[in-house]
Amino acid sequence: MLDIVLAVVFLPFAGAALTPLVHRVAGERTAYYAAGVAAVCFALVARLTVTGTHGLVGTEWVPSLGISLAFYVDGLSLLISLLASGVGVLTLTYSGGYMHGEPGQAKYYATLLAFMGSMLGVALAADLFALFTFWELTSLSSFILIGHYTGEKSSQYAARKSMLITVAGGLFMLAGFLVFAWAGDTTLIVGPGSLTANAGETVATLRSAGLFLPSLLLLAIGAATKSAQVPFHVWLPNAMEAPTPVSAFLHSATMVKAGVYLVGRFRPFFLDAVPEATSLPEWSLLFVTLGLLTMTVTAILAVAATDIKELLAYSTASHLGLIVAGFGAANAYGAETGAFHILNHASFKAALFLVAGIVAHEAGTRKISKLRGLRHDLPVTALVAGLASLSMAGIPPFNGFYSKELLFEATFVLAEDAGGLTWLFPVVAVFGSVFTFLYSLKFLSLFLGDPNGDLGDVHRPPLPMLVPPVILGALVAVISVDPQLAIDTLVGEVYASTVPGDAHSFSVGLPTHLTPPVWMSAITIGVGALLWPRYDRLHDGIRGLLHGPVRANWWYDGSVDGLTAGSKTLVSRVQTGLLRTYATWVFAATSVLVVGAYLATGVGFPAVELADGMTAAMVLVLLVALVGAAAVGGAPSHVAGVLTLSILGFMVAIFYILADAPDLALTQLVVETLVLVLFLLVLDRLPAYYGSPRFSVAVRDGALSVLVGATVFLTVVFATAGSPDAIGGNLSRLAGVPAEHPPLFTDYGGGYNVVNVVLVDFRAIDTLGEITVVAMAALSVLTLVRMRGRGEAQ
Amino acid sequence: MLQGHNQPGGGFIGGVLTTTAFVLVYVVFGMEFLQSELLEMGSGGEATDRTIGLYRLLFTGGLAVAFLSGLVPMLFGLPFLTQAVLFLEGVPLYHELEVASALAFDVGVYLTVVGGLLTVLGEAGSE
Numbered sequence: 001m002l003d004i005v006l007a008v009v010f011l012p013f014a015g016a017a018l019t020p021l022v023h024r025v026a027g028e029r030t031a032y033y034a035a036g037v038a039a040v041c042f043a044l045v046a047r048l049t050v051t052g053t054h055g056l057v058g059t060e061w062v063p064s065l066g067i068s069l070a071f072y073v074d075g076l077s078l079l080i081s082l083l084a085s086g087v088g089v090l091t092l093t094y095s096g097g098y099m100h101g102e103p104g105q106a107k108y109y110a111t112l113l114a115f116m117g118s119m120l121g122v123a124l125a126a127d128l129f130a131l132f133t134f135w136e137l138t139s140l141s142s143f144i145l146i147g148h149y150t151g152e153k154s155s156q157y158a159a160r161k162s163m164l165i166t167v168a169g170g171l172f173m174l175a176g177f178l179v180f181a182w183a184g185d186t187t188l189i190v191g192p193g194s195l196t197a198n199a200g201e202t203v204a205t206l207r208s209a210g211l212f213l214p215s216l217l218l219l220a221i222g223a224a225t226k227s228a229q230v231p232f233h234v235w236l237p238n239a240m241e242a243p244t245p246v247s248a249f250l251h252s253a254t255m256v257k258a259g260v261y262l263v264g265r266f267r268p269f270f271l272d273a274v275p276e277a278t279s280l281p282e283w284s285l286l287f288v289t290l291g292l293l294t295m296t297v298t299a300i301l302a303v304a305a306t307d308i309k310e311l312l313a314y315s316t317a318s319h320l321g322l323i324v325a326g327f328g329a330a331n332a333y334g335a336e337t338g339a340f341h342i343l344n345h346a347s348f349k350a351a352l353f354l355v356a357g358i359v360a361h362e363a364g365t366r367k368i369s370k371l372r373g374l375r376h377d378l379p380v381t382a383l384v385a386g387l388a389s390l391s392m393a394g395i396p397p398f399n400g401f402y403s404k405e406l407l408f409e410a411t412f413v414l415a416e417d418a419g420g421l422t423w424l425f426p427v428v429a430v431f432g433s434v435f436t437f438l439y440s441l442k443f444l445s446l447f448l449g450d451p452n453g454d455l456g457d458v459h460r461p462p463l464p465m466l467v468p469p470v471i472l473g474a475l476v477a478v479i480s481v482d483p484q485l486a487i488d489t490l491v492g493e494v495y496a497s498t499v500p501g502d503a504h505s506f507s508v509g510l511p512t513h514l515t516p517p518v519w520m521s522a523i524t525i526g527v528g529a530l531l532w533p534r535y536d537r538l539h540d541g542i543r544g545l546l547h548g549p550v551r552a553n554w555w556y557d558g559s560v561d562g563l564t565a566g567s568k569t570l571v572s573r574v575q576t577g578l579l580r581t582y583a584t585w586v587f588a589a590t591s592v593l594v595v596g597a598y599l600a601t602g603v604g605f606p607a608v609e610l611a612d613g614m615t616a617a618m619v620l621v622l623l624v625a626l627v628g629a630a631a632v633g634g635a636p637s638h639v640a641g642v643l644t645l646s647i648l649g650f651m652v653a654i655f656y657i658l659a660d661a662p663d664l665a666l667t668q669l670v671v672e673t674l675v676l677v678l679f680l681l682v683l684d685r686l687p688a689y690y691g692s693p694r695f696s697v698a699v700r701d702g703a704l705s706v707l708v709g710a711t712v713f714l715t716v717v718f719a720t721a722g723s724p725d726a727i728g729g730n731l732s733r734l735a736g737v738p739a740e741h742p743p744l745f746t747d748y749g750g751g752y753n754v755v756n757v758v759l760v761d762f763r764a765i766d767t768l769g770e771i772t773v774v775a776m777a778a779l780s781v782l783t784l785v786r787m788r789g790r791g792e793a794q
Numbered sequence: 795m796l797q798g799h800n801q802p803g804g805g806f807i808g809g810v811l812t813t814t815a816f817v818l819v820y821v822v823f824g825m826e827f828l829q830s831e832l833l834e835m836g837s838g839g840e841a842t843d844r845t846i847g848l849y850r851l852l853f854t855g856g857l858a859v860a861f862l863s864g865l866v867p868m869l870f871g872l873p874f875l876t877q878a879v880l881f882l883e884g885v886p887l888y889h890e891l892e893v894a895s896a897l898a899f900d901v902g903v904y905l906t907v908v909g910g911l912l913t914v915l916g917e918a919g920s921e
Contacts, residue, residue, distance in 0.1 A: 442832040473821075662802040670810040674911065677817050681918045755805040760903070764875040767806075768860055771906040775853045778910035782850070785917045 001048070002057040005071045005124055008044045008081065012037060012117030016110040023106035031096030031464075034109040035089050038116060039654025042085035049078050049490070056191030071494060072126035072190045075493025076339075080123035080153065080261050082490075083346045084254045088116045088349070090468035097465035098245055108148060112249070115141035119254045124259065126194070128177040128187045132170065135226070138255050139166040145250060146242045158238035161556065165235045169225025173262070176218030179211050189265060199272035199500065204402055213282060219266060220222040220286055220472075224668055228317040229324060230294040231552040236317050240309040244357030247309060252316045252349040257342060260323045263287060264338055264498040267327050274330065279417040287328025288414065288425055294321030296432030302439040304542040307366045308356045308446070311439055312349065315392065318436060319345045325429070326407050331417070333410035336506050339494035341403035343486060347479060348400060349387040351472035352443065354477050355385045358461045358469070359446070365455070368442065373451035377458035380466060382447040384473035393440035394433060399479040399486075402508045403560035404433060408517035430520050438535060439526030483508050576685070587704055591711040598714060606721035618658050625651035637688060642679045646672055663755045795904050796897075805900035807905025816912060825919055842920045852909025860902025863865060863895070875899070 015037035023030045058070030071077075092112060099105060114613040118141060121134030139162075147159030180195055181187050184202040188194035195202055206212040222231070228236040239251050250256070270283040284380035295318050301316035319341065326337025358381050359374060360366045391398035393404075451458075460466075479486045484507055492505030511518045531538065548554055574585060628647030637640035649672035654667035693701070759767050819835030820828050830837045835845045864875035882891040898912070 244859075597862070644859065663807065663885060666802060667807050667810065669808070670814045673814050674810065674817060674915075677821060678915065678918060681915070752800040753798060753804070756798045756900075757896075759804060759806065759878045760799075760899050764864070764877065764899060767903060768864065769877070771857060771903050771910075774910040775857050775906055776915040778850075778853055781914045781917050782846070 001055070001073065002051050002059065002071075004044055004048060005057055005073065006059075008041050008085075009071070009117055009121045009124060009413070010050075011041055011044075012113045012120065016117070018104045019110035019113060023109070028096070028105065030099060030105060030109050031092055031099065034075060034113055035092035035096070037113060038085055038092055038745045040090035041116070041120065042082070042089055045078065045081045046086050048073055049082065056188070056194075058126065061127075061130065066491065067187050068127050068686045069130055070126040070131075070188055070191070071124040073124065073191070074497045074773060075490070075495070076261065076497035077265055077491060079125045079339075079342060079494045080254075081120050081256060083257065083342075084116055084119040084123060087249055087253040087346060087350050087472075088112075090471060091245040091354070093464050094248075094354055094357070094468040094569050095243070095245045097359060097462040099243065100462075102243070104148060104150075104173060107144070108243070109518050111141050111144045112246070115145065115255070119258070122258050125191050126191055128181055128191070130179060130190060131568070132174050135222075135258060136167060136170050137256060137747070138250075139163060139170060139226075142239070142250050143256055145246045146239050148243055149241070152241070154238075155241045158235075158241040158304045162235040162239050164560070165225050165232055165556075169222050169232065172218045172225075173222025174331065176215045176222065179206070179215040179218070179256070183209070183211065183215075187776065189269075196269045196272070196500075199269045203273040205271070216270065216282060216286065219262065220290065223259035223262045223324070224290060225259070226262070227324065228294075228298075229259070229290050229321060230297045230317075231312075231316040231555070233294065233298055234552045235557050237310050237313040238304075239277075240307075240313050241293055242354060244360060246308070247313070248350045248353030248357065251313065252353050253346040256316060256320055257346070260338065260342065261319055263324055263327045264335075264342075264494075267338075268336065268500040271330055279330075280414070280422060281330055284328050284330045284334075286415065288325050288411070289328075291321045291323070291325025291328055292411075292428045292432065293424060296321075296428055296435070299432050299435035299439065300542055301546075303538055304546060305439070306360060308368055308443065309366055311368065311443060312352055312356055315436070315439060316349055317347075317350065318432070319392075321432075322404070322407055325425075326403075326410055329410040329414050331410055331413050332499070332503075333406050333413055335495050335503075336491075336508075337403055337406040338408050339498060340406060340483075340487065340491050340508070341400075342494070343491055344391065344399045344403050344479065347472055347475045348391040351384055351469050351476060352392065353382055354465070354469035354472065355388070355688070358465055361465070361577045362459050363455050368446070370452055370455065372448045372449045373447070374458065375447040378447070378460070380470065381461065383468045384446060385447055387473050387476050387480075389440045391445040391480065392443075393437045393522065393528075395437075396521070397480055397510055399476055399483060402483050405511070405517050405521055406508070409515075412520070426520060430524050433524040434527050434531065437524055437539070438531060441528070441532055442535060476675070519568050534585055543777040549571040584700075585703060587708050591704075591707045592712050594715065595707075598718065603718050606717065613659075615658065618655060621651050621654050621658065625655075638683045639680065642676065642683060646676045649675070663753070693711050708753075742773035797898055798900060799892075799894050799896060805903030806907055808900075809904045810911070812904075812908050813911040813915070816913060820915070820919060823915075824850045834869035842916070846913060846916045846920075849912040852908045853913065854909070856902045856904070856907075856909055857904025859905060860899050863902060866895075866898075 008777055015034065019030060019034065022033050025047045028035060054074050056070060056072050058068045061067050069729050079354075092109070095108070095112075099108065115138060118134045118137035122131060122138060124133055125131040143159050143163040146162055149155045173668065180202070181348055184195040184198060186194060186198075190196045203212065206215055208326065225232040236251060236256070242251070265285075271281065274281045274283075298314045298317035298321065302311050302318060305311035305314055323338045323341045325333050325343065326341060328334065356366070358378065361372065363371060363374065365371065365794040387398070391400035394400045410428055411429045415426055487505065487508060495506060496503040504636070511633040574581070623647045628651060630648075631644045632641050637646050649668065652670035653665050653672060656662075656668055795803060795805050795808030795840075798808065816828065816832075819832060823831075825842070826837050826858045829841050829845050833845055833848070835841045868874055869878035877894065877896045879895070880893045882893060883889075885891045893902070
């Protein structure tokens, strides 16, 4: 099984790598090559599904950190994989017609394939970090695809927005994952020995550490940003800047499902350890509220939409909210809702997006106000749109109805169990569904009525664009006619993956008697039908309310603009292009950090005592050095200053000689000589006098000098407080005294000169680093001096 | 550089000393003399470029020697930069000669220091 799973995940990446070559040969027919790759993946996933293979497989990845490339095959991962590869085949085929004559096709198909591989990885990964990696890869490929028209401002804005929100959310999720990995002492999510298998103990560890709620929230932020839940839904409508097949594939059927997948995947983990008496665990409170809020708010926004893709985008967020709310409810109906609606939503929403693509392509506009009566010109498309939008509206006997009915039942049962304010859940579910009903009818109405004469000729779409939506429409029809078939073959397994412990399959069908959920559906459809004639007034009314802080976009734009402006101000203060500014910042920051570290660790000031063997000559030499140091400040010119400074250096060298350190003395002498010559060479080019500085600048520089001096002084004092004897003792213990004839490579390169042996043997890597620095310094001087003239010339 | 393993000295000090010798020649006789008489590079701006090219070769070569000397022990399955000592017996006059593998690394250090410092000096000096 491992080889099949690896093939499923990595074949698309291999296909993506080859795409530029294929595009060179095949040109626009690359679409069918990419669809072929997707078809192979689909066939492999289908084989896994049919053979009923389940379980954990994996291979080593980062064994030192216990991270493995583990995959888990079960109902949930198979459903998402089937959607990713199946809808992949359809949208890639569709692209063959849609992308005719468009720029950047090689990039487009390569990214779509890479996205498909990442999505399959998300679905199948059983390791926290493998999942996170694939998760961010989907964000990355989505970024490239949304920004497909690289020259357009709106594309850039949309791509950046989706990237900022989904990647930031992913980082929150990663933080949550780290907590899980710590608490469970494993990075496996499902399978034997995983987090889910030991849910009881892991949750107990989390609770006792006070990390249960934080980790749940971190996970929820990851899922909410990816699945466009309120208030992170703002990126999804903008993402419609992408070519329509991308919208159909990523932003309705697959990538946005990653968030709900995550919720479904962690559902057993969080619901396994719920105490018996709790009717509303934290999990339910969080996700049912989040899901229903999203479902309602975005359904209302969909009614306010003026563009067909905008309408579908808000509707997608709304249906994702429905799935999240379903997975949130801690009863069997909740899991059934989520499992079944993932399939239903993918079938009707991908079909609708492809229909929207046909409409935009053939009618030349996406404005809702301009589109009507399209069934005359696009009969087949109209049929698909009719099926899919009735399903979206939740009208029986179409498939969307069954899963919506399950949600009503889930919220109703939840409210019955928990009572009190939770009765708001079924009420809000009905309220939101009314708007779902309304915008679904609106989409359908584009095809009804008389044609709009202003539109001109509306052509029939080419076959590659027509077949995929028809297949999806047929899927909607099949599930609608026999929902139990879909549940028995596929959804039942998904349900089993999202409940703790063992689970049996479930059944759905048209209601035969009046239960509360049936009443809820009836109210939805009834109120919807009553409001339908007033759709335009509702539309205008909602649009009238949408300005200022009511819109989530206002907050997004405000914070991004604020951050941008703040960064610009900061940059102009820090990056002035003046060397002295950089030096000020670097010195100040280093000193503050170092002194701060001393204060934080509470290093005590060591007792100062005169070392043994201090002679009068040494004291005299050091006094001369001090006089030299003091004289530097009063030197009348740069040259005099440097010469005076070198008095200090040479006195230190003499001190080394007196203290029996010939190596250090030798080095100090020659380096001092070299530095002196270099200083004189450079000073020759500097002006002799700069003029009097402003008082504030002089104070700042003076304070900085004192701070730097104090830092260096403290560092020397603290660093030399450790006894050198201990260090030397350690070294000789490690090396041993060189034997007379030690075997090759065993005596640590022995030698009598400790300084040199340390340099070339014990700390040879440090030395290698240091000579690299010498070489780099030489290179920088070379470049800076040589290119200085060129920079000024520009 | 050669005696550094057992007595004061070593690649770094040796390199700085060598550079100092060049610098003193430069201070006393000037850049022209250093280039044309000592290094036989000819005179003029082009010669300066050629001389600096030579310095550059020195430090890149030195870095390469130091790095490669660290790779050799890896051929024997030992960690990067492992050093060893080999005692050669029966060498005429010396009887026994101690050869430290660190010498190769030290040569690299020496060349890098000489090349790097001379590049800086040459550039600053030719301004």
